[in-house]
Amino acid sequence: MxxxxxxxxxxxxxxxxxxxxxxxxxxxxxYDTAVVDRQLAAVRAALPPTVQLHYALKANPLPALVAHLAAHVDGFDIASGGELAVVLATLAAGARAAVPRFGVGFDVGFAGPGKSLADLAAGVAAGVLFQCESVRELQAIAAAGTAAGRRPRVALRINPALELRGVGQRMGGGAKPFGIDAETAPEVLRLLATLPVEFVGFHFYAGSQMLQASTVVAMLEQCYACALVLAAQAPAPVRVLNLGGGFGVPYFAGETALELAPIAAALERLVVRAATDLPGATLVLELGRYLVAxxxxxxxxxxxxxxxxxxxxxxxxxxxxxxxxxxxxxxxxxxxxxxxxxxxxxxxxxxxxxxxxxxxxxxxxxxxxxxxxxxxxxxxxxxxxxxxxxxxxxxxxxxxxxxxxxxxxxxxxxxxxxxxx
Ligand SMILES: Cc1ncc(COP(=O)(O)O)c(C=O)c1O
CATH class of the missing domain: 2.40.37.10 (Lyase, Ornithine Decarboxylase; Chain A, domain 1)
Structure with a gap:
C-alpha cells in the first residue's frame, strides 16, 4: 500500500x-478565505435571491475577515460597541463600495441584551437597526435618538414560545434573557408607537448549532408565524423580518453536515407567503459559524x-x-x-x-x-x-x-x- x-x-x-x-x-x-467563499456560495445558492444574508461578527470579528465578508454579504449582525467599531473601520477602509448608509441595501443589526448608553449613542450615530431586547432598552434608544436629533430604527427582538429539539445553544423559547417574550410584545409595540423611533420589524434568534435541517425549518416557520401575529399589532408595516439562522457545522466525529436543500425550500415558501402577508418586507438570515468555522x-x-x-x-x-x-x-x-x-x-x-x-x-x-x-x-x-x-x-x-x-x-x-x- x-x-x-x-x-x-x-x-x-x-x-x-x-x-x-x-x-x-x-x-x-x-483562516482560509477560499473556504469562507465556498460556504458563502453554498448558502447563496440555497437562499432565495430576495432573502438577505448577514454575517454575525461574534463568530469571528477579525477585521481582515470582516472586510472580506463585507463584499459578499448584505449586512452584519453586531452585539457590542466594539463590533460596531470593527464594522465602521471596515467600511471606512472601503471594504464595500456603495454603502450609502445603513438601512439602504446594506444593513447593520445591533442585537444583544444590556446595551450600554455609550453603545446606544454610537449605534444611533451610525444609523444601525437596533434589535431591541427590552422595554428599558427601547426607552433608552428613544432617548439616545432624541439627544442626537435622530429617529433611531428599531426592530423588536422577540422570544417566541417555541420548544425545539436538536438546538446546540438555545437563545429563544421558554424563559430567556434575550428579547421580549412574544406574549408581552403587543404591549411593547403600543409603547413603541408613542416613542420617537422608527418601527422597522422583528428579529428572532432562537438558537445556534442546529445540525438537522428539520429543526431549522421548524424554527423558521414558527418564528414567521409568531411575527405574523405581532405584525397585525405593529404601529407600521414590517419592512425587515430577521429570522435568525442557527445553521450548525459538524465539529465532532459522527456528526454530518447540515442539509441546505430543505431549508431553501422552506424559505421559498416563506418568501411567497410574505409577499402577501407582509408586503414590502425583506427576510433576513444572520449566520456566523456556518460561514467561518x-x-x-x-x-x-x-x-x-x-x-x-x-x-x-x-x-x-x-x-x-x-x-x-x-x-x-x-x-x-x-x-x-x-x-x-x-x-x-x-x-x-x-x-x-x-x-x-x-x-x-x-x-x-x-x-x-x-x-x-x-x-x-x-x-x-x-x-x-x-x-x-x-x-x-x-x-x-x-x-x-x-x-x-x-x-x-x-x-x-x-x-x-x-x-x-
Ligand atoms: C443574535 C445572534 N445572532 C447570530 C448568532 C450567530 O450564531 P451562529 O454563529 O451559530 O450562526 C448568535 C449566536 O449566539 C446570536 O446570538
Whole structure:
C-alpha cells in the first residue's frame, strides 16, 4: 500500500512552516478565505435571491475577515460597541463600495441584551437597526435618538414560545434573557408607537448549532408565524423580518453536515407567503459559524512530550486560553475532541522508502500550558508519535475561537491570526 499520509504530511508541513514564519511564532490561527467563499456560495445558492444574508461578527470579528465578508454579504449582525467599531473601520477602509448608509441595501443589526448608553449613542450615530431586547432598552434608544436629533430604527427582538429539539445553544423559547417574550410584545409595540423611533420589524434568534435541517425549518416557520401575529399589532408595516439562522457545522466525529436543500425550500415558501402577508418586507438570515468555522485552523507546537503512569501527554504552547471551545469548556455538556492532526516539524522520509515511511502512532492527550485540568485540547487521540517542535493543528476553529477564549488567563501571549487567500 502506498504510504500516502507521508506525502500529505510533507505538503502540510511546508505550508505550516511557511505560515509559522509569516506569523512569527506559534500558536496562531489561520483562516482560509477560499473556504469562507465556498460556504458563502453554498448558502447563496440555497437562499432565495430576495432573502438577505448577514454575517454575525461574534463568530469571528477579525477585521481582515470582516472586510472580506463585507463584499459578499448584505449586512452584519453586531452585539457590542466594539463590533460596531470593527464594522465602521471596515467600511471606512472601503471594504464595500456603495454603502450609502445603513438601512439602504446594506444593513447593520445591533442585537444583544444590556446595551450600554455609550453603545446606544454610537449605534444611533451610525444609523444601525437596533434589535431591541427590552422595554428599558427601547426607552433608552428613544432617548439616545432624541439627544442626537435622530429617529433611531428599531426592530423588536422577540422570544417566541417555541420548544425545539436538536438546538446546540438555545437563545429563544421558554424563559430567556434575550428579547421580549412574544406574549408581552403587543404591549411593547403600543409603547413603541408613542416613542420617537422608527418601527422597522422583528428579529428572532432562537438558537445556534442546529445540525438537522428539520429543526431549522421548524424554527423558521414558527418564528414567521409568531411575527405574523405581532405584525397585525405593529404601529407600521414590517419592512425587515430577521429570522435568525442557527445553521450548525459538524465539529465532532459522527456528526454530518447540515442539509441546505430543505431549508431553501422552506424559505421559498416563506418568501411567497410574505409577499402577501407582509408586503414590502425583506427576510433576513444572520449566520456566523456556518460561514467561518470550517475555514479556521488553530496551530500550536509540541513543547513537551511526557508520560504519566502509562499515559502520554503532549504539552503544547497553546491551549484553552486561545481556544476555549476546543477544550470543551464553551457550553459543551460532554467533552468531545475537535479534529486534530499532528504534523512533524522535520521532513519525513521520502515516498518510496516503503512501509518504513509510515510513522508509528500512539494514543495521546494534548494539553495546553495552563495549570488547570480544564486545559485539554484533545483527549486520547491516535496520532503519529510526536517530537518536541511538531505542529498540532486543530481544525474547525474559525468561529468562536480567539475572541471567545479567556485570553488573559495565566498571562500568556495571545495567538497571532492570519488570513490566507
Ligand atoms: C443574535 C445572534 N445572532 C447570530 C448568532 C450567530 O450564531 P451562529 O454563529 O451559530 O450562526 C448568535 C449566536 O449566539 C446570536 O446570538
Amino acid at each position: 502506498q504510504p500516502t499520509p507521508v506525502t500529505t504530511t510533507n505538503t502540510t508541513r511546508a505550508e505550516l512552516a511557511a505560515l509559522a514564519l509569516r506569523a512569527g511564532r506559534t500558536p496562531f490561527y489561520v 470550517e475555514a479556521g485552523r488553530y496551530v500550536l507546537r509540541v513543547v513537551d512530550r511526557k508520560r504519566s503512569r502509562g499515559q502520554v501527554f503532549l504539552i503544547g504552547d497553546g491551549g484553552m486560553h486561545h481556544h476555549l471551545a476546543a477544550s470543551g469548556n464553551l457550553g459543551q455538556v460532554l467533552r468531545r475532541n475537535f479534529p486534530v492532526t499532528l504534523v512533524p516539524a522535520a521532513p519525513t522520509p521520502p515516498v518510496g522508502a516503503s512501509l518504513l515511511a509510515i510513522p508509528p502512532t500512539e494514543i495521546v492527550t494534548i494539553c495546553g500550558p495552563l495549570c488547570t485540568p480544564l486545559d485539554v485540547l484533545a483527549e486520547s487521540v491516535l496520532l503519529p508519535v510526536a517530537q518536541e517542535g511538531d505542529f498540532i493543528v486543530v481544525g474547525m476553529s474559525g468561529a468562536y475561537g480567539a475572541t471567545a477564549s479567556p485570553r488573559g488567563f495565566l498571562s500568556h501571549p495571545g495567538p497571532v491570526e492570519l488570513l490566507t487567500p
